[in-house]
Amino acid sequence: MQTTIAETTVDVNEEGYLTDPSQWTEAIAHAIAAEEKVGPLTDDHWKVIHHLREKQAAGEEMTIRRLNKSGVISTKELYALFPGGPLKKAARIAGIPKPAGCI
Amino acid sequence: MTPPSFDPDNNAPLEKVLIVVSKGSLDGIYPALIMANGARMEGIEASMFFTFFGLNALVKKTMDSLKISTVGNAAMNMAMPLLGMPITMPFPTAVGAIPGVSNFATHLMNKKMDELDIPPVGEFLEMISDAGGKIYGCKLAMDMFNLTKDDLWDRVDDILTVGDFYREGAGTRTQILFT
Structure with a gap:
């Protein structure tokens, strides 16, 4: 289905995740972050968002453990930056599909 | 004080689990x-209460060498595909008791878990603790096994009585799981 986020028409699924990552803009990220009660977005948030987008484009599944091991962001910091479900919120803000893993 | 009202249409999410x-x-x-x-x-908030043999996962000397139980485990046939054999192949308890079999099964399982990016016990507990989850030891079980806090992993939050742990469950959207 289509919806308007930050004055842009985008395709989203029923949980509000963008279905086409190429429709994503930084303005959309700000708007979704505000809705998810995350932020205001800092450099650390952007570091995570851009990393998730890069990995998604490369077809790699991202987990909290991999984020921690890659040195992008520690698990503690990730939970502090995106409170209340860090990976799924970060993915939604980054305009990529909801992570499907259990770990 | 008004008791919390029961609303069958209330789909508010779970807030806390005690495990x-x-x-x-x-x-x-x-x-x-x-x-x-x-x-x-x-x-969702999470608190873990390690009691009886569960403390094995918090004892520094044992936490990273836990074993698969191959004796008295009637579902060991599920591990057969790891050996390239059908899942229906029986795994008699007598085989599970042969020295080394539990170690071997554990090795296979650890390897498979590593492939699936499931961390070893110590690292997993660290992840949960970093995520804000609470890790508790059971006081009575500690006394039973002659353990002190020094025997346990450094990041154990506290040693609790059963009553203390139940108090952690305050709130209407808490569930208690027993594993």
Whole structure:
């Protein structure tokens, strides 16, 4: 289905995740972050968002453990930056599909 | 004080899980770790209470060498595909008792878990603790096994009585799981 986020028409699924990552803009990220009660977005948030987008484009599944091991962001910091479900919120803000893993 | 009202249409999300871990084999511990970590990933608070043999996962000397229980485990046939054999192949308890079999099964399972990016016990507990989950030891079980806090992993939050742990469950949207 289509919806308007930050004055842009985008395709989203029923949980509000963008279905086409190429429709994503930084303005959309700000708007979704505000809705998810995350932020205001800092450099650390952007570091995570851009990393998730890069990995998604490369077809790699991202987990909290991999984020921690890659040195992008520690698990503690990730939970502090995106409170209340860090990976799924970060993915939604980054305009990529909801992570499907259990770990 | 007004008691919380029961509303059958209230779909508000779960807020907290308390997980009681009473088994100390690898297969006894992992479900609890996965449920606790999964709760934190969903923004649900998680507290783990390690009691009886579950303390095996918190004792510094044993936490990273937990074993699969191959004796008295009537579902060991499920591990057969790891050996390239059909899942229907029986695995008699007598085979599970042969020295080295539990070690071997544990090795296979650890290898498979590593492939699936499931961390070893120590690292998993660290992840849960970093995620804000609470890790508790049971006071009575500590006394039973002659353990002191020094024997346990450094990041154990506290040693609690059963009553203390139940108090952690305050709130109407809490569930208690027993593994």
